Amino acid sequence: MTSLASPVTLAATASLIGDVARANILCALTGGRALSAGELAFHACVSAQTTSGHLAKLVDAGLIVGIKQGRHRYFRLAGPRVAEILETLMGAADLGPARHRPVGPRDEALRRARSCYDHMAGRFAVDLAELLEARGMVVLSDEGGSITDLGMAFFDRLGLALGEAAGRRRPPCRCCLDWSERRYHIGGRLGAALFAHAEGEAWVVRVKESRALRVTRKGEEAVAGGLFACVAVDAPVPRPEGIRTSA
Amino acid sequence: MTSLASPVTLAATASLIGDVARANILCALTGGRALSAGELAFHACVSAQTTSGHLAKLVDAGLIVGIKQGRHRYFRLAGPRVAEILETLMGAADLGPARHRPVGPRDEALRRARSCYDHMAGRFAVDLAELLEARGMVVLSDEGGSITDLGMAFFDRLGLALGEAAGRRRPPCRCCLDWSERRYHIGGRLGAALFAHAEGEAWVVRVKESRALRVTRKGEEAVAGGLFACVAVDAPVPRPEGIRTSA
DNA sequence: CCATCGCTTCGGCCTTCGTCGAAGCATCCG
DNA sequence: CGGATGCTTCGACGAAGGCCGAAGCGATGG
Structure with missing residues (x-):
């Protein structure tokens, strides 16, 4: 009936978020506004073609959705569920011993x-x-x-x-x-x-x-x-x- | 004050769960009982030494805790927060199009x-x-x-x-x-x-x-x-x- | 005390995958 | 219609990291 949530699918989803460039993309989209592929490439600090590949994977996994407008393509989070997942994972970061505190000024x-x-x-x-x-x-x-x-x-x-x-x-x-x-x-x-x-x-x-x-x-x-x-x-x-x- | 939850720490946590062997370990521990390193190696389908490395990383990240008893070392999830994170991520698996349904008999x-x-x-x-x-x-x-x-x-x-x-x-x-x-x-x-x-x-x-x-x-x-x-x-x-x- | 068992560390192999250059489409503008 | 812009695909390079064999260490038990 339902797709089985086995450890491998868990790992697949997690490893999807587990890349720095994709995490940057997702965090940028957590703002709530739709961003173009170029803007996301800037946020992720990688080239346009690399970003394109990441976006394809994220769309494929259902984490984000993209709509084409003219020669731009805008992406946003697929829904509140995704934002919640990201927030939950954010909160998990301070589970370990608080060692590094790179509190940037920005x-x-x-x-x-x-x-x-x-x-x-x-x-x-x-x-x-x-x-x-x-x-x-x-x-x-x-x-x-x-x-x-x-x-x-x-x-x-x-x-x-x-x-x-x-x-x-x-x-x-x-x-x-x-x-x-x-x-x-x-x-x-x-x-x-x-x-x-x-x-x-x-x-x-x-x-x-x-x-x-x-x-x-x-x-x-x-x-x-x-x-x-x-x-x-x-x-x-x-x-x-x-x-x-x-x- | 608090360790900053930046995209890189998000990615670090996610990639930690994003490995199949570690995901298997975490899923096995989701049962609630503490399991020994050997049992976890069996669940993860990898050798004992590989498992040892994974367990060290998970302990280091604060996702699991290990206690030594005799010549065994037992591990359990660090707390309900971790189980919640895993469940949330499990639920994210069915965000995408339901394509594969490997519903095993077991x-x-x-x-x-x-x-x-x-x-x-x-x-x-x-x-x-x-x-x-x-x-x-x-x-x-x-x-x-x-x-x-x-x-x-x-x-x-x-x-x-x-x-x-x-x-x-x-x-x-x-x-x-x-x-x-x-x-x-x-x-x-x-x-x-x-x-x-x-x-x-x-x-x-x-x-x-x-x-x-x-x-x-x-x-x-x-x-x-x-x-x-x-x-x-x-x-x-x-x-x-x-x-x-x-x- | 030696044998066994469980776990860990070290070293090296190998697969995976993120990355960018180059090229190819689609769209918009003049 | 040609040039510019934005995005995508293809291919190859290279670093990261998972994996196991071998060896070491501690605990148990006869």
Whole structure:
């Protein structure tokens, strides 16, 4: 019935990601935007023809999809599942003894705020998640998360489109372990809705040619206190000092 | 602060799993039991010295841990995180077009019921999960799962040790996409507790030298109807015909 | 104490696969 | 229609790494 997930197929998938050039390609696409083959070649630091071969393999494996537009061909991740796989594998990197810490300076922007396929990650997202949890909107744990009744009402008043999740009782939300913060951020449908809302309200703007997000002043203000001022909330406020945006 | 999860470390981790011999080793350890280097060499179908090299790399990366006992050295997965990574990667195998379906005969036992590090998988586990969801004990979705109040009370009466999960409000439970069934089974703390309970009550017994589990008659009976007869449940019974155990 | 067993290290063979140069198509523009 | 751009295919080179034979080391057991 289903293709057997044997060790050899596991190895095939893993070795596909296990090449530095392909890992660079996948990481570049984790930003969520579709990129052309040439741009991916630049990100992977290899020639165009080498990149072409890698892209063919990735498409063949179903990790990415490519659409042809004119003389360009744009690629994006095949879906949230793939992004999740990559994030999970990212988190596995710090399983071993923390030996090398090549903290580059250009990584600071990524640590602060970045897009993670369809949701946000980095300090900004982690702080937001912890604030929402402190306010009793969501429950987060290492096994997943869920939206409380209070949270459902709040997100509804905020205007978030949670889609079919609203129909389910106690809709869970995926919470990823942030690899740069080792704390949780919110993914899944809620994470995607939060990202869309934040982008629509210009709380964050995408930085060109990068996964990094720039947190605007409006975003800082909205999240630091105004996020909850825009709707009436009768929730307990156990941590009124707001969150750090570290701008 | 934290080791940077760059594309190169992603590739390093992935390529570690991307070798067939190492993938075999990891899959063998996914059964949950510690295995000696010799047994792992047998599973990986390579010589002892080659296996030794692979094990050193896996230990070095923090994916597995080894303890010395006499002249044997036993290895096990470093933790649930690793098992989760492997399961996630397993699920990625069916992303591409389903082309090869080498459904071996010996896989049938694994498809029926198997251990997955600390919880159960296969048809038995999937049916059990769906039954629990139909009874309103848990809520499952592609973004995670959560235990309902009804479920908390039920599992408590059943005698499951959910540990610290009981302290949390709406404790979530991890639900994995079963690679052999493409449906959900229950993992996380609840999954581990269910497995321990099922093993303690002799509903399932481990098959030697394999991840496979044999579902006993007692287990079939208990799950088919007696599981809910042993405790008083005032829940709606939308699907009273029970589950298939396909023994 | 010697034989056996289990695991590890060392050295060298060999396959695999990532890489780029050159050439071949497809597309767009002037 | 010709030149430029973007992507792909082909072929050969070369480094990386998995593999095993041989030998070494520690533990067990008679």
